[in-house]
Amino acid sequence: MRADSSATAEQGRGWSPLLRSVVSLAIAIHLAAVVLPPLASPPPASLLANEAIQPFRPYIGSLYLWHGYRFFAPDPGPGHSLRWSLITDQGELLEGSLPDATQDWPRLLYHRRFMIAEKLSGMIPPMDAPEAIRRDAQLEWGPLVRAVAAELLTRHNGVTVSLDMVEHYLPTPGDVIDRRQQQPAVPGAWEDRVTPLGTYALATASATPGEQR
Numbered sequence: 001m002r003a004d005s006s007a008t009a010e011q012g013r014g015w016s017p018l019l020r021s022v023v024s025l026a027i028a029i030h031l032a033a034v035v036l037p038p039l040a041s042p043p044p045a046s047l048l049a050n051e052a053i054q055p056f057r058p059y060i061g062s063l064y065l066w067h068g069y070r071f072f073a074p075d076p077g078p079g080h081s082l083r084w085s086l087i088t089d090q091g092e093l094l095e096g097s098l099p100d101a102t103q104d105w106p107r108l109l110y111h112r113r114f115m116i117a118e119k120l121s122g123m124i125p126p127m128d129a130p131e132a133i134r135r136d137a138q139l140e141w142g143p144l145v146r147a148v149a150a151e152l153l154t155r156h157n158g159v160t161v162s163l164d165m166v167e168h169y170l171p172t173p174g175d176v177i178d179r180r181q182q183q184p185a186v187p188g189a190w191e192d193r194v195t196p197l198g199t200y201a202l203a204t205a206s207a208t209p210g211e212q213r
Contacts, residue, residue, distance in 0.1 A: 029056075029059070032056060033056045033059050033060050033063070033065055034065055036049060036052060036053040036056055036060070037053065037060060037065055037066045039053075040052075040053045041066070077170065078167050078168055078169065078170040079114075079118075079167075079168045079170070080117040080118055080120070080121040080165060080166060080167050080168065081097045081098060081099060081114075081117050081166050081168065082097060082098040082116065082117050082120070082148065082163055082164070082165060082166070082197075083095075083096075083097045083163070083164040083165075083166050083194075084096055084097065084098070084149075084152055084161055084162065084163050084164075085161065085162045086152055086153070086156055086158040086160070086161040086162075087158060087159050087160050087161075088156055088157050088158055088159065089157050089158070089159055090157075094156055094158075097166070098113045098114075098116060098117060098148070099111075099113035099114040099117065100113075116144075116148065117165070119144070120141055120144060120145065120165060121165060121167065123137060123140050123141040123144075124137060124141055124165060124195060124197075125137050127195070145163060145197050145198070145200075146200060148163065149161050149163060149200035149202075150200075150202060153200070153201070153202040154202065158202065159201065159202075160199055160200065160201050161199070161200050162196070162198070162199040162200075163196075163197040163198060163199075163200070164194050164195060164196050164197060165194070165195040165197055166192050166193070166194055166195075167192060167193040167194075167195075168192050169191060169192050169193075
């Protein structure tokens, strides 16, 4: 009898079915909020993931769960940098890139400048995009590029500065094997893709971007 009474009392202190259902639902929602951000960003991402994440955006934002883990693995894309060429008020030619592994220190500064180039790379359409799309995209990336140009001109006492977006070639496993075996690569296959972003002056802060080459 005493054992039966203890078992009955223990059952009485357990969670009710309603409480278990609520807690299970809360756990499921949280797990979905953790899993969906890597699936929905960064590009390329499926339309299904982007649609599924919409109701979770306020929750994800409030807990800072928006992390692009696919940026690092398992299939990272090519890296990007901003290459610049500047004429100073003394007529001197200065050249550099953002980010610059030899100049940007501490590494947090390198990372911040690296993210500027990566953000721009996602805003600039490919060279075979229709002209209307390229023109509309310039309305988005133009202000950021002009801000970078103005900062460079101010920092280096520049008169004009030219900017290029450089997409660094990412070799495939086959490319690496061919190079190790010293087989000739396809001409141009290892070249970086360069997109001219225009020439800017501090006074006007405007330019017409060049064509992608």
